[in-house]
Amino acid sequence: MERQSEKKPHPEDVAQVCRNGHLVLSSLQRFPQFRKSFCEDCGAHTIDQCQACGWPIAGLGPNSWMGGGPFKPPNYCGECGSPFPWTETALAAAKQYTDDLEQLSPEEKDALKSTFADLTSDTARTxxxxxxxxxxxxxIGPAASSILQKIIETVLTEAAKKSIGL
Ligand SMILES: [Zn+2]
Ligand SMILES: [Zn+2]
Incomplete structure (x- = not known):
């Protein structure tokens, strides 16, 4: 999809993130020499833009350091709202894991699965x-829930984490 970017300036810098959500490089424009095609942690391909609309993933510009806190790849594209691959992977894995839980009825599994998307974006439903x-x-008990939490933890919003008690 071709989208004209004249209306809106591009992010100050662009981040390179692997398809599993590992941050590879937070300032691609300032440090292009550190660009990598594959993630050193998991071997997945890296991306630096939304796969749906091509908008760059905002990285850390020269002034971003003052904001504090480590860089966290976004869950959704700020331009078109599409989930990034790591968000889709985490949601799909959490749903698969839920399907494997013997402690829950099919209805309960559906109810649990329907909470996941709302935990990855801050809405009134979160x-x-x-x-x-x-x-x-x-x-489902502490063992299963700790696995489930681990699967989706990386894509949970801060508000969702706080509400769950993570
Ligand atoms: Zn990776
Ligand atoms: Zn997009």
Whole structure:
């Protein structure tokens, strides 16, 4: 898809992230010599733009360091709203894992799976999703819930993490 970028300036710098969501390089424009085609942690291809619309993934510009906190790859494209590959992978893995849980009925599995997307974006539904998620983690027990939390932890919003108690 071709999208004209004249209306809006591109991000100050561009980040390179692997398809599994590992940050490879947070300032591609300032340090192009550190560009990598594959992730050193997992071997996946790296991307530096939205696969749906081509908008660059915002990295850390020269002034971003003052914002504090480590760089976290975004869950969704800020331009077209498409989930990034790591968000899709985490959601799909969490759903697969839920399907394998013997402690839950099919209806309960569907209810638990329906909370995941709301936990990856801050909406009015996030607190509701977090409280349902928590209820289910009590039901499936600490071992299974810690695996499930690990699967989606990287794409949870800060608000969702707080509500769940992570
Ligand atoms: Zn990786
Ligand atoms: Zn996009």
């Amino acid at each position: 607190p509701l999703a977090a409280s349902r998620f928590k209820k289910f983690t009590n039901k």
